[in-house]
Amino acid sequence: MTADHRRLRVALLGAGAVGSQVAALLLQHGDELADRAGATLDLVGIAVRDVDAPRDADLPRDLLTTDADELIVSADIVIELMGGIEPAKTQLLQAINAGADVVTANKALLATHGPELFEAADRVGAEVYYEAAAAGAIPIIRPLRDSLAGDRVRRIMGIVNGTTNYILDRMDLEGAEFADVLAEAQALGYAEADPTADVEGFDAAQKAAILASLAFHTAVPLDAVHREGITSIDKGMIETARRAGFVIKLLAVCERLTDPENGVESISVRVYPALVSREHPLASVHGANNAVFVEAEAAGDLMFYGAGAGGVQTASAVLGDVVSAARRHIAGGVGVGESTHANLPLAPVGHVVTRYQITLEVDDRPGVLAIVAGLLSDGGVSIATVEQTVHGGGVAHLVIGTHRAQEQNLSDTVDRLAASDVVERVVSVLRVEGD
């Protein structure tokens, strides 16, 4: 393969933390990228809102422009790193309709308007690349789309949000409280001033929708993702988890369910803090790192680990996509596009079957355990383990590990426990994932 027999025009929309790094790498490593892409990649311009704003990298002033439209119409490849829905969506559609291949790291856009973009690209024979949208620098799109194309994914469990993993990991290592670690993470720049998107699981839910769409060949709308954040996790819950051999992780779970009665398949996509065995590979994912654990029918268990965020790390994934797009331009042919042929129905969270850990504050008197056990049994929830700790003042804690139960049964049973005279308070209900 020889370089320089072709030149491709690359337009960049956005010059924030990731965009600046992408521009800098495109300019610094031009020769090497040309060798790999089979064409010289000419960065023809960078659209920004304000050409005078401070940037993370030192970019040539003459590349900056506020006129995105003009850039887009003349480009072979358009890289969108603005984030947000608009004007990203309009500009990407404009680029696609002008015949460009597009590269984006915009998970919010893909999770809400992905099908629209993919359809537009299909119509004109363009392609949408989005490796950086699912798990930052971790290569997960190509493994799911290509390497596992001959296999069937059973389940994905992803630690796909670095901020929440950092917080939970610090709480686990130091016995610290959520609010204290969050404040420190904000001071260090690991968490935003408004941490809602991370700690309430919105960011993870967007990534879960993207991963599930790809893994199950089904368009998964963002509002089909069940979502719970980590704000209710306290150090007591982490300590209780530890005593039972678990660590608490915010997981994005994408699972293929099979109805035992008729064999009909559906998929469940959910984000919540869950108990993971300390022996599980996901338990050793520390700090702000991410990992995607994939269970496939033939391949078995796979894990993809790395930095989930960061400007230069994410830029690596974006540039990989740019090289792929360039190769496709050179080689001709059409890409594989989005694959939604399976089109599986989405199951409500109530259909999920897993194990649970229920922690109850109960009256410390004889007969209470029998009453609690009876309520669980009536609800179809079978007990695997019970630990009782007396806290004084006539109050005890019961930590109950259940066998596998359906979420709906479990949830109804917990309601009945909460209403029982002997239960003072339902301290926590956590799912166990990964076993």
Place this chain on the structure above:
Amino acid sequence: MTADHRRLRVALLGAGAVGSQVAALLLQHGDELADRAGATLDLVGIAVRDVDAPRDADLPRDLLTTDADELIVSADIVIELMGGIEPAKTQLLQAINAGADVVTANKALLATHGPELFEAADRVGAEVYYEAAAAGAIPIIRPLRDSLAGDRVRRIMGIVNGTTNYILDRMDLEGAEFADVLAEAQALGYAEADPTADVEGFDAAQKAAILASLAFHTAVPLDAVHREGITSIDKGMIETARRAGFVIKLLAVCERLTDPENGVESISVRVYPALVSREHPLASVHGANNAVFVEAEAAGDLMFYGAGAGGVQTASAVLGDVVSAARRHIAGGVGVGESTHANLPLAPVGHVVTRYQITLEVDDRPGVLAIVAGLLSDGGVSIATVEQTVHGGGVAHLVIGTHRAQEQNLSDTVDRLAASDVVERVVSVLRVEGD
């Protein structure tokens, strides 16, 4: 994308552990594969040496044939799972020259005759797929070739041989001796009756050559891979490693070296048992699992983990390649082929710079440490830590952790230590990798 508008003829060469599974999955999941590939994949025949030999899967008798040549000439995609150099090489070249895309899991063939196959494919516009050859079921080829195409790989450290990882892990967990664990692994089928290819590092060296070629865009011949096996590792060495916070793993290391004087780059590819910090993600790779740890300039640290071998696991990687080959047939265009544009020189192992742990049996008398320290210092090797343990009978063990030193200096120095009057025996010299 609609299926069934095209049919592709798929020929399979070999029906051993992997081949049987590939055939079974092609037949069982035909509809799903057709949806993903954009074409119906017709398995037109399976070439075997003996149609009556027992198989792992129940394959339709009428597909089996001993006439590989006839199968090959009419196929769109040829899957080679025979292993060995011949007749695999001749038949793959025959398939390529007949215009077929080929899929192979044959690491021995790729590591020795890869360039020949890639050149033949380039000439006719065909493509060679080999995801299963590098790390079994773990998707590593596409991440290296595509996802990291815009990045620069600094170093790869791979646990790419399941048998040796199983043996070393058992020795570490149980304090067992090599020979005992090997015998048990053979009884369980984790190790071959003749374990040479695994325990002497030949299998890992083949995979290292394939990974390094891909990561550094350079053709790496197998004989440029420095190779040491694990047969000299005993439980004393594992215990010494443990006390210093390490675990011993057989690593395939592919590293970009930069000459500090002139900035000239070269690459080092080596396989040997090395000390890995117990905090490193590779330390938690247990049993027969494999993992490939990649350090890239922009993406940072990535790890890819999964089953390195096994019939059905490897079949997953093969089928992913088959779907990719089919998509390329449908979409037209040419593939990316092998990329050797960087063509970096290969550095001898003497140029490698790393830390070492040297264990010496010395006379237990005053002044010995000063003599040993003097010899190290004269050799340009700087000491980081020393631990001395007295073993009785006038003999002590010195466990010396060095700072980073060049292998050649280290090796010359160890020769001088071995010749010294105060050193009874050089017990072991192990490199420290991953820090």
